[in-house]
Amino acid sequence: MEDVNNHFDLIVVGAGPAGLMAAAFAAEAGLSVCVLEKNARAGMKLLLSGSGQCNLTRADDIRDFLTHYGRGERFVRSSLLNFTNTQLREFFHQLGVDSEDRGDGKVFPVSRRSHDVLEALLRCCRKSDVIIRYKSVVRYIEKDELFRIRTTDGRYSSDFVLLATGGLSYPTSGSTGDGYKLAAELGHHPLSPYPVLTPVTITSYPFSSCSGISFYSRMEIFRDGKKRADYRGDLLLTHKGFSGPLILNNSRDIEKGDILKIAFPGERKKEDLQKALLDEASSAGKKSLKKFLTSKGLPERFVRIMMSLCEIPEDLLLSQLNKKNRMILLDNLFGFSAIVKSKDGFNKAMATGGGIPREEVRGKTMASILVEGLYFAGEVLDIDGDTGGYNLQFAFSSGKMAADSIIRVAGAGLSART
Ligand SMILES: Cc1cc2nc3c(=O)[nH]c(=O)nc-3n(C[C@H](O)[C@H](O)[C@H](O)COP(=O)(O)OP(=O)(O)OC[C@H]3O[C@@H](n4cnc5c(N)ncnc54)[C@H](O)[C@@H]3O)c2cc1C
Missing domain, CATH: 2.40.30.10 (Translation factors)
Structure with missing residues (x-):
């Protein structure tokens, strides 16, 4: 039986940009949120991004982003328009991280430090009382009336689960394809992953x-x-x-x-x-x-x-x-x-193709069409963007979209509690 202290409204698996963004917004809206992260620290890949400088998005009109995701164009549309590059930059500005167009359309923090972007996200999570459990590898998730989550540091339960475990590229950063297995055990049919941006x-x-x-x-x-x-x-x-x-x-x-x-x-x-x-x-x-x-x-x-x-x-x-x-x-x-x-191969690829099929997830909410209460965000999905800020923008936008949807669905429960 789960420890009552280990029950949360939302469990986010993976403290990358997609997971942290979702956690911050969901917690700010009043949900109890716990992020389970296998590494000893958050956002290892985010720290590597843009050679440590973090090309977090682009300066173009958000509609011009859409054709830069291969066959994923239709899927990314709702989340990108729901949380645009302009809103992303404003979000980080509010957190004290100003960004600028480097001159070629690529947007970086003025400090050119990916560390500043990660710290801002973590600050935002702390402010909203997000709990982050490090060195906690999620091994298995099953669902009855609640989600039951088995990890290397204990058992958890939740009403909602967001899988934000990333793809398979740069596996030393923590993304080793676990999300595919976890989703498959819940009934999804992940497409074979392959290295892209290679x-x-x-x-x-x-x-x-x-x-x-x-x-x-x-x-x-x-x-x-x-x-x-x-x-x-x-x-x-x-x-x-x-x-x-x-x-x-x-x-x-x-x-x-x-x-x-x-x-x-x-x-x-x-x-x-x-x-x-x-x-x-x-x-x-x-x-x-x-x-x-x-x-x-x-x-x-x-x-x-x-x-x-x-x-x-x-x-x-x-x-x-x-x-x-x-x-x-x-x-x-x-x-x-x-x-x-x-x-x-994956050791040098900057992104992963394949993964959770777009047909099994609603692009307008990031909700699974197979398992109620299950959501996806970021690179675990069969979405890969071009180089130049498209992948991080999708990670942030899809994380925000998942949070908005979960907040909406949980809304009734939350107002009953307060
Ligand atoms: C070298 C490099 C440079 C890049 N530069 C850029 C760039 O400048 N601009 C850009 O737009 N994109 C860039 N990208 C791509 C971008 O970093 C990724 O698309 C983005 O990080 C994906 O975010 P995510 O949150 O979906 O996944 P990730 O960042 O991969 O985060 C997933 C998290 O889940 C955790 N996790 C996985 N399995 C489990 C489990 N079982 N239990 C608990 N936790 C788990 C991982 O440890 C990890 O912390 C770069 C990628 C690489 C490799």
Whole structure:
């Protein structure tokens, strides 16, 4: 039998951004709320976010967010409009954390410290008497008239449960996929999780020495001889392959064995570079090809590798470049074929695809359609956003939405108690 002191209106599983946001709002409305967190501290992944600076949202109109969640667009709509980026920034402002657009639409705390964002959330929870039990791993949840929750530090019961256990990426931060198992035991059918926002490793990769260089590029994805997709964005060369927003944001569409055709100088046209090359060869034939390419904005380290790939001597003059080599060079610059050896796994993925199916949860309330009183928020759901603040905004918005819904449903009970 549960200890009477371990009964709460709401048990939140997971002290990440989604769980803490929900707990703070639910408790402020008068619900007794307990957060069960397996780690010795809250928000480990939040602390890592944005390289420790926390890209908490974006400055765009909230409606412009919607297309940045893959097939989750319809599902995220209600929660994002219910608690927008503007409201999120105001919420943190009230807690003493001012934020600013970094200049590229990404919003960070002015202090550039994710620690400040986490501390503000925890302060808000403390103010509303949220109880947080650390080192408390939820092992099993069942439901009769109440939820019965078994953890490593004892048993709890509650009227409502919010599963905010995150996905499977960066498992060292605590999100090890427990939410899928807990939900499955309650009758849900989690979709197999897969890493997203992940870099790719390339077979026979020649650009290791160019690690850190990035270009605005075009990428076409080919599978079984057919073109599957065509994207543009910033591509980052790494030691073993490609990363940067162009790869991370589209990694959900890339599979092992795919051929990526990269046009490195994506904002330039092949014909224009060819024309400039021919013009300068006749007006300044003594200029080296290397100098010409670097003068067009291509980094020298990259130019060296590209010339060696095309078997063109480094000291070749423009007047010495024959048609065959010119074509080989332009083909490689504008259509470099790279075979995907692998996508990096959960250890390097910044988000998780799959998880609790959107069809099993109401996007307007975050309530389970299968188990009364059960709610979900954040990355445990089959929602993954692009890089740049979309995932944290969804975690916060879905946490707030779950809290609002629980407050509404609990309303009658609460007013009877007071
Ligand atoms: C390196 C990195 C950088 C990122 N940077 C950004 C960024 O700048 N901007 C952005 O928008 N997004 C970013 N993200 C993504 C963002 O951090 C996540 O989408 C967000 O943290 C998800 O929040 P959540 O509350 O759903 O889950 P989580 O933050 O994963 O929190 C889940 C919590 O549940 C706890 N838990 C799990 N199982 C149990 C259990 N059985 N019992 C008790 N507790 C449990 C975990 O310990 C954890 O504390 C980044 C991700 C990574 C990995």
